[in-house]
Amino acid sequence: MKKLTDLQVLINEAVDKLTFPESPAELYEPISYILALGGKRLRPALLLMACDLFGGDVESAVEPALAIEVFHNFTLMHDDIMDKAPLRRGQVTVHEKWNANVAILSGDAMMVESNKLMMKVRDAILRPVMDVFNETATGVCEGQQIDMSFEERNNVGINEYLNMIRLKTAVLLGGTLKIGAIIGGAALNDADLLYSFGVNLGIAFQLQDDILDVYGDPDKFGKQVGGDIISNKKTYLLIKALELAKGQQANELNNWLTARQFDAQNKVTAVTDIYNQLQIRQHAEKAMQTYAERAFNALDDINLPEERRQYLRQFADSLLVREY
Amino acid sequence: MKKLTDLQVLINEAVDKLTFPESPAELYEPISYILALGGKRLRPALLLMACDLFGGDVESAVEPALAIEVFHNFTLMHDDIMDKAPLRRGQVTVHEKWNANVAILSGDAMMVESNKLMMKVRDAILRPVMDVFNETATGVCEGQQIDMSFEERNNVGINEYLNMIRLKTAVLLGGTLKIGAIIGGAALNDADLLYSFGVNLGIAFQLQDDILDVYGDPDKFGKQVGGDIISNKKTYLLIKALELAKGQQANELNNWLTARQFDAQNKVTAVTDIYNQLQIRQHAEKAMQTYAERAFNALDDINLPEERRQYLRQFADSLLVREY
Numbered sequence: 050m051k052k053l054t055d056l057q058v059l060i061n062e063a064v065d066k067l068t069f070p071e072s073p074a075e076l077y078e079p080i081s082y083i084l085a086l087g088g089k090r091l092r093p094a095l096l097l098m099a100c101d102l103f104g105g106d107v108e109s110a111v112e113p114a115l116a117i118e119v120f121h122n123f124t125l126m127h128d129d130i131m132d133k134a135p136l137r138r139g140q141v142t143v144h145e146k147w148n149a150n151v152a153i154l155s156g157d158a159m160m161v162e163s164n165k166l167m168m169k170v171r172d173a174i175l176r177p178v179m180d181v182f183n184e185t186a187t188g189v190c191e192g193q194q195i196d197m198s199f200e201e202r203n204n205v206g207i208n209e210y211l212n213m214i215r216l217k218t219a220v221l222l223g224g225t226l227k228i229g230a231i232i233g234g235a236a237l238n239d240a241d242l243l244y245s246f247g248v249n250l251g252i253a254f255q256l257q258d259d260i261l262d263v264y265g266d267p268d269k270f271g272k273q274v275g276g277d278i279i280s281n282k283k284t285y286l287l288i289k290a291l292e293l294a295k296g297q298q299a300n301e302l303n304n305w306l307t308a309r310q311f312d313a314q315n316k317v318t319a320v321t322d323i324y325n326q327l328q329i330r331q332h333a334e335k336a337m338q339t340y341a342e343r344a345f346n347a348l349d350d351i352n353l354p355e356e357r358r359q360y361l362r363q364f365a366d367s368l369l370v371r372e373y
Numbered sequence: 374m375k376k377l378t379d380l381q382v383l384i385n386e387a388v389d390k391l392t393f394p395e396s397p398a399e400l401y402e403p404i405s406y407i408l409a410l411g412g413k414r415l416r417p418a419l420l421l422m423a424c425d426l427f428g429g430d431v432e433s434a435v436e437p438a439l440a441i442e443v444f445h446n447f448t449l450m451h452d453d454i455m456d457k458a459p460l461r462r463g464q465v466t467v468h469e470k471w472n473a474n475v476a477i478l479s480g481d482a483m484m485v486e487s488n489k490l491m492m493k494v495r496d497a498i499l500r501p502v503m504d505v506f507n508e509t510a511t512g513v514c515e516g517q518q519i520d521m522s523f524e525e526r527n528n529v530g531i532n533e534y535l536n537m538i539r540l541k542t543a544v545l546l547g548g549t550l551k552i553g554a555i556i557g558g559a560a561l562n563d564a565d566l567l568y569s570f571g572v573n574l575g576i577a578f579q580l581q582d583d584i585l586d587v588y589g590d591p592d593k594f595g596k597q598v599g600g601d602i603i604s605n606k607k608t609y610l611l612i613k614a615l616e617l618a619k620g621q622q623a624n625e626l627n628n629w630l631t632a633r634q635f636d637a638q639n640k641v642t643a644v645t646d647i648y649n650q651l652q653i654r655q656h657a658e659k660a661m662q663t664y665a666e667r668a669f670n671a672l673d674d675i676n677l678p679e680e681r682r683q684y685l686r687q688f689a690d691s692l693l694v695r696e697y
Contacts, residue, residue, distance in 0.1 A: 056693050073518040075518055131478070149473075156661070157480075160481070160484060161511050161514065162511075176496060192397055200541055
């Protein structure tokens with residue numbers, strides 16, 4: 050098995066070599082720009098890993114892996130317009146550096162480019178690969194729409210939230226792994242199990258992210274601790290707290306959610322205190338554990354030599370116990 | 374050969390039957406909404422016609438034909454955001470009825486839906502069909518970007534303009550016909566010739582549109598005559614006039630182009646007068662004739678029974694001599 054870090058190096062080199070036409074510049078420059086912003090490029094590396102797991106030729110999976118990276122960055126380019134985000138990975142977003150129209154159209158062209166890259170698989174698996182890719186793309190669009198609609202709603206339920214993060218982030222992880230498995234020559238059942246592993250792992254990872262935003266070590270967690278609380282972001286923790294809080298607790302929580310002027314640190318401390326009273330962290334960790342177990346159960350059933358399953362387990366462990 | 378009007382009826386029925394998931398509503402309702410606005414649906418009918426020309430089963434081409442219609446409407450949904458257009462086919466645009474974010478994301482989902490529909494061809498032709506579709510999509514994005522950049526430029530050349538209309542509108546006609554031909558079982562060479570027929574016909578049609586906007590019979594032409602002149606739209610006529618006008622004519626033309634306050638009818642009359650002095654209509658008709666001839670020449674070389682070529686010729690004639 051190739052090391053994931055080596056696969057990331059391979060992907061980085063491939064992204065650097067990826068070129069687009071020079072003209073029209075305003076269509077293609079933003080594509081090169083957003084791809085050059087970097088990031089961990091974990092998804093494309095995982096596509097290669099999945100191919101390698103089943104004994105496939107990693108080189109033959111590089112262009113489909115790039116397709117996943119281009120597709121993911123297309124969604125970021127459009128999401129940033131919708132979120133009016135000024136920065137992406139510490140750099141100016143495309144719609145700020147150029148304008149919203151450029152970001153819309155470049156994103157559209159990026160999606161076409163990702164389709165072209167994904168088509169670069171052998172004929173025998175073209176249809177199954179493209180079917181997974183299209184279903185994944187639909188899921189990501191649905192997840193983004195559901196997430197946007199949450200901002201205007203105050204009655205989001207836990208199951209709706211879990212469905213949203215499944216669609217918005219987890220199906221892309223699952224789809225990426227499944228495509229890699231198909232390219233690697235996996236049987237359909239094993240590819241489906243790897244998909245299930247990826248989706249459940251993705252949900253667990255997102256729940257961990259929600260927990261870390263409140264309870265993470267500020268020195269290890271990349272973002273501002275409490276950022277979700279300050280912005281009233283509907284995370285697992287907040288939704289669960291709104292479900293469980295009664296009487297005085299519920300009033301206090303709602304006061305913080307509706308306050309227009311507040312001291313950020315006071316809000317973080319007070320809301321965290323309510324979370325603690327309601328044992329929200331434990332609820333969230335239990336949910337996270339449930340999805341992690343589902344991922345590990347799917348993994349156990351994959352028809353692979355035990356040391357390869359162990360490799361996947363270690364990878365999942367490395368993702369799931371990050372920065373406490 | 375089936376009649377084009379019958380094929381349009383077939384397409385209309387298929388569009389009516391096309392359903393999308395109920396949820397999330399804000400992702401899928403705008404798709405049903407824009408598709409229900411109607412239009413001539415000429416492109417999907419032409420895909421069926423191309424299939425029929427080569428003796429293919431028209432029923433097997435209905436979903437790919439719908440793919441073209443969904444793709445085209447996706448580009449309209451995003452173009453309308455970029456153009457800040459309030460109306461589309463006399464109805465409120467998606468970004469006005471909902472908002473720009475909904476229109477961005479619904480458009481993205483539409484593009485995925487169009488890919489899924491286009492995949493519904495037999496395995497043997499999946500790759501060539503998707504290759505044509507992806508190349509067509511890239512062309513349309515490039516054409517839209519070039520068109521947007523023209524608005525900020527005063528030195529657009531005739532060849533740049535012809536390239537823009539080729540990409541923005543003509544390659545979709547060519548690609549549609551080529552895909553229909555492939556589904557119908559055409560040899561690659563014949564499919565390529567039909568593509569060339571479609572692209573050149575598309576350019577000729579667009580040039581005719583430019584001419585009609587100034588010289589069309591207001592009773593027959595669907596739009597306001599002179600609309601392009603009033604809005605300084607960079608058409609073949611204006612670009613050619615800017616190229617040919619010298620001295621006093623050039624000054625007068627530039628004065629009208631830079632005037633902030635003017636009487637619309639006076640502007641139309643004055644600019645049309647300059648066009649007449651420079652014989653712009655004759656130049657434009659000659660260019661249109663050149664592309665029409667290229668289309669007919671490609672058609673002559675297609676390996677089909679003469680009466681089928683004649684059918685295509687009559688179709689092209691019906692497009693090209695509309696409303697003088």
